[in-house]
Amino acid sequence: MILDLIYLDYAATTPLHPSVAEYMRKVQSEAYFNPASNHAAGRLSLAVVHHAAIELAQLFNVNPERFIWTSGATESNNLAILGAAKQREHRGKHLITMRTEHKAVVDAFLFLEKQGFEVTWLAPNLDGQLPLDLFEAALRDDTQLVSIMHINNEIGTIQDIEKIGSICRKRDITFHVDGAQATGKIAVDLAALPVDLYSMTAHKFYGPKGAGSLYVAEDVLIEPLMFGGNQQHRMRPGTLAVDLIAGLGKAASVAQRKMTDDLKHLSSLKKQLMQGLQGIDGLHINGPSKDGYPGILNVGVEDIEGESLLKALEPLCVATGSACNSQSLEPSYVLRAIGRSDIEAQSAIRFSLGRMTTSDEIDKAVSLYCRAVKRLRSISPGPIL
């Protein structure tokens, strides 16, 4: 076991909440049956799935029947975007998204471009926000789908989903939101918000990996991506992973209970982190300096290379770029989109804080960061000549 790590990468994944783990173990041993089976054991598992849907529905204030179970946000995003675009092809072939979306969204749109759809890739402002005037100017008569993420996974920008959704609704445009980083973190009332499709994954809010869901509003139709059974109204066939779904539901329930305290805790820690780092010469914040999600702080520092910084920060576990992209040598496209240069983007470190993060860990992180920057600057030949 790794005991000395300081884990500040909660936007990449979170640990299972103990009560979630305990409940999942119980389901694995006592309700492992196929919920599609028409016998008492099968009905027991089906009841577990229904209970999870109720817990998730309570988090979003919607009807439990509106959720499709998936393997995670990547699948939910693909199902939403590809499924909606194909379903409403008759409505038009123009789609809109942002340059700062997660790869699961970006790649789905790139696929649709190859299929003959036209995609407008909107640029954010320096804070990562979608400028609404730019958005409205991009809308066309044949625009049929808009996809915007709720909280950006790299820089923590919270988009104005309500305003974007209202504009979409007035024009009969399907609105999908990638809510992977927002679910269980901030209040999302899908009964009140003009959102048609909302993607989520359990492991970002202390649930299990491999479990996700797609909320589909009433009267919204999407085409399935997979075929092979009657499960989930043929929208996503395949035997349901009862234990994972149960874990997702329980995590949603815990998140709803702890949300206010979590946000207070994270806001306090982020303030402490920002205060600790502010004395570093050449430090800048990537993304919103205020009003962003308190669990994410992305900073860069002049004349420091990101991969070396990450190595020098050990045993601190943070991210350069997004976790899904950290194997790549390319600078983050999200940071490029908000106007950072390659060099600036390369020095970026994302601190993402969570429920278990302590004030002591923030102190240690600040100390490690300051020491690493000082050491790498002492090795550097100086700025580019």
Add this chain to the structure above:
Amino acid sequence: MSDSPYNPVVHDCFTNPIHVGDVIGGPTAYFEDQGMRIRLSAGIIDSSIVELRFRAWGCPHIIAAVELFCRQFEGRNVQDLEQFETGPIMQDLAVPIEKTGRILVLEDTIRSLKAAINDHLTIK
């Protein structure tokens, strides 16, 4: 089990570099490419490299590569610099293939250092 992208040699050379600095007044070479920046300087007595120092900006593999080069060539004859090849150092450090270009920046810097040393010896 280790999933670290860095082997123990990289870890040691990156974490404990003993050749960081400058040889003031010695032959010096600076090269930048692929987003990497390297400066090498040498202390030369007769035809011996008595001191090698570096400064570098880049990923852990490039910093470790420059440190390893200094460890291997300090104390040797100037002519031995001809023997430097990128292959063995890439092997020692298990440099991923996609970073080959970065190691070539080191090779270019060493070539420049050799030229600077030759100029230095000619003037002497």
